[in-house]
Amino acid sequence: MRAGGEAMNAPGYFLAHIWLIPMFPLISAAAMLFFGRLMSKEAVNLFCVGSVLLSFLHALGAMLTLFARPAEMRFYQEIFFQWVTPGAMPTGAGMVNFVADWGYLLDPLSCVMVIVVTFVGFLIHVYSIGYMAHEGGYYRFFGYLNLFMFSMLTLVLANNLLLLFVGWEGVGLCSYLLIGFYFLKKSASDAGKKAFLVNRIGDAGFLLGLMLVSTTFGTVRFTTQGLSDPSGYSGILQTLGGMMAQHQFVYGAPIFTAIGLLLFVGATGKSAQIPLYVWLPDAMEGPTPVSALIHAATMVTAGVYMVARMSAIYQLAPVALDVIAIVGTTTAIFAATMAMVQTDIKKVLAYSTVSQLGYMFMALGVGAFAAGVFHLMTHAFFKALLFLGAGSVIHSLSGEQDIRKMGGLRYAIPATSVPFMIATLAIAGIPPLSGFFSKDEILGHAFNRHLMMDRYFALWAVGLITAGLTAFYMFRLLFEVFYGMSRVPIEIEGHIHESPKTMTVPLVILAFFSIVSGWLALPVLWGEESPFQRFLEPSLRGVETDTSRIMFAHHGLLVEVALMGSSVLLAGLGFYLAHKLYIENPKLHGQIAAAWPRLHDLLVHKYYVDEIYDALFVNRIKDLSTALGLFDSKFIDGLGVDGTGWVTLFFSRISMWWDKWIVDGLVNLLGWFPRFLSMPVRMFQTGVFSTYAVFILIGLAILLGYYGHHVQTFVRSMH
């Protein structure tokens, strides 16, 4: 290595201290755990928000350090300690010494994620200072939030799948804790439980995928790139490359499909896709900042990140990618239809999130990994903005969340309504805001796939329709809340006030990025690869095969413009419909709902999916639990415990009988015996002395008779 190259590759402060990024929020979370009760609100703010700020600054520094390097060198990996060392293990790669370590990897992909997480996280922390100011459990909230930050950062910075899973579980836990933050409310604690349990189901699939990865490749480390001394370590990428080179596996091998699908099961749970999305709408029970951070910007994107991270394998498993694309697209339109009829401001946004995540998975499924991550980033900005804005509206209306009781608020709370409007435009895909660029990238790649494979037209078509639906329900939301006649109840109307600066300033910042962040993809307009994609490419480069190149082919400019125009057209259609139904003729939507009551009911009741799940799974498991409980109480308790008691009593009765009749009987017999023997002897004790005299006389007679004849001899000898 030349000296210049070495200097360029010197870690520098930020990379060497990359471990601080997750550590700051962990320290403040621990501080909250031990001392939070004693701290004042200001101290809590200082600790928790300050730690996230520090993390963001370090992340920024790390990113800049990485930028300074040439594209190929933008990897930094550091292993802190060996964590799991079970030893020799037979794998697809032969007998290996399996090792999993605790280490962090910074490459373009994780860099993007870290920036998004810390930046949006920081803004949301600032927002929470204002939002949670009057709530109880202030320090607990920030403690959980920081714990979440730690887990999420561990997840994105992890250098191996096992550590990623640790973060995966951690964010699931924090999600449970934060959704059920108002744990005294039954619906909130139920929602927390639901989230955790549904997540867990997905995690089962993830674990199976993890195990399959470890046995196939003999390692769970993603890559050995970025290590200062890669000898002695193995990575999935490298091992995979070796296997493909030796033709151990081929493109489309079942093992890759299996791994891909199993890992994706985990992603459906975490990122709320069909069939495990049911927890996300219920998760709106948590405080609004939680919904913004976890369920819009960060946690739900973990699934997307994971698939992107494992792109090397997914690129070799076309079946898995197809499944992902279909699931994503279906989820997108499915959730969009439900968002159209929701009346709770947060629920609309929740279904919107599910729908947008579907878009991200659609992108991943057609092989456009970078596009998916790009949409992840832009979505983080405008969805967080939408949630925070909704929180601001709720705060202003002293807790009202039903949009039927809102309206005409844009003059009352302009600081909230303007950013909200900007976010709505962004999510609807109106150029030149960010949402347009990211969504268009996805649709473009979907159409591209269709062109290449001459299938998958439906994917693109459905995506397009969903874009229209997205515009419709978002503008519906905007109009219902901020425009039109005020339907706010009188008692609240007098108290409408703008939210404090700590809440509105993050809104403005996020609005800025909602506008600007899309411009990273501007070069696509004139047919080049977007800088974003170029940046990400080293992370997403898979193993070279002939067929994998197909994914990244481009189409012509004319097609590009036509596609863009079509998506804008549908967005405009959605806008127009929403305007017609909610501004021009407000009664119209009610009439339409009345005209098709069954369809309306179906949508309002969310296709009765929750009820179906309850009937199929939840209640069946509850029945099983009841049955087992009955088994326990009747059989085990009855037979075992009570039975043991009965047996013991039975034996004790036998012992008692034995003791009473046999043992005591023997004793009594022993007592009776002498009495029996002495009975005749007792007869002599008459107490009447004449009887005794008789005996004396009889004795005398006997003595005389016995010794009588001796008398003479005796006396004779005397002389």
Place this chain on the structure above:
Amino acid sequence: MLDSIVFYFFASIAVISAMLMITRRNAIHSAVFLITTLLSTAGIFLQLRAEFLFIAQIILYVGGIMVLFIFVIMLVRLDVPLPQIRSPLRQRIAVFVAVIVFAEAAYIVWKAHAMQGQGILIPTAAPADKLPPNTEDLARSLFGMYLLPFEIASVLLLVAMIGAVVMAKKRTNTP
């Protein structure tokens, strides 16, 4: 010759009155027959040249003890004839055993008699005129060698006297 006649005379009276004594229902009758028995015994004593004892027997036994007995009998109102003795079994046993013992002892004596001059029956009595004067002899022995028993006997009599008084005293107030 005369000896034998006197002996048999007194002996038969003694035995017969004794037997009568134990069979009478009336206690006074029994007492009277005991008196006759004691008198005959006194006669035996005399025949055995025990003059002092002869007198002592009459004065003490008959004149003292039997008078006492008759006093008590009359005090306790026992002159009323009592019902016939119950428990004939005891009676028969008593008689039977007594007869057995008598038979055994008599046999022994008879056997010993066969060996006259040996064993316990060696000595023959000294002739009567050769005997020392009985009272003098008795006194000499009594106040000589047997002084201690004599004194003890007097203590005994004292104790008995006190005891009898205590016994027969009427208890006026019992605790």
Place this chain on the structure above:
Amino acid sequence: MMPIGHYLILSLALLLIGAAGVITRRNVIIVLMSIELILNAVNINLVAFSRYYGDVAGQVFALFIIADAAAEAAVGLGIMIAFFRNRETVLADEMDLLKW
């Protein structure tokens, strides 16, 4: 001289008669009198041997026995009177306090 055996037989007979009286009679006074008879029989025995051995100790002993009999009769009658005062009975059969 008479052989001593005669006196012994006489003494024995009186003793046994007295013993039979002790055993048989229910009336305690008669029993006490029978006891006197027994003592008397013993006296005859003692005096007989005293005569035949020429030792006056026998007679001394007999004298003591008479004294003792007197004492005993006095005390016994005293006891009997005390008993009679309590129990109103002179029947030996009913004086069974020593019964088990």
